[in-house]
Amino acid sequence: EAAVTQSPRSKVAVTGGKVTLSCHQTNNHDYMYWYRQDTGHGLRLIHYSYVADSTEKGDIPDGYKASRPSQENFSLILELASLSQTAVYFCASSAYRVEQYFGPGTRLTVL
């Protein structure tokens, strides 16, 4: 059974609209992460969290917010979606800061 799940798996959004991507893990891990994947850039860290009700900025946080309401759930929020945010987004979890386990990804297209 998949330990990190993401929803939706695919989404089309309009420019300026609000988008929420959700992640759920059953690994009992404290750390959760959001990355985006773009051709030519690999995966880059957007936000992460090491405890419920607290989030931290990663390397590319501009234009994104994150929410960690519980140990199992971590959301990525785009308040005003832009064309440049078209990408594949991955959620991951880890027991400590190193070894991470990834979800299947969400393909977001902003039109």
Added chain:
Amino acid sequence: GNSVTQMQGQVTLSEEEFLFINCTYSTTGYPTLFWYVQYPGEGPQLLLKVTTANNKGSSRGFEATYDKGTTSFHLQKASVQESDSAVYYCVLGDRYAQGLTFGLGTRVSVFP
């Protein structure tokens, strides 16, 4: 900060050929090095891990060797199969850093 360089963007092989992917890294911390593999439509999955305490790792027929002197971390497999076709990422982890640092990936295509 941390950085990872994979110079090979794409590798094309026939089945049973030898695979070698080169990776170099830069860090001021205490690294753990990983190779992740990503199949189409899926998230990256851990292939193997090497720490500075043990300079080699292996999994599923793949071997990785870490050289602190040259800050290199290579992945190899003696005989590839078509099912090994995927994107392979060299990844740097540091317990003092926020997350993982990914290389750009090497797309490996194996033909029968």
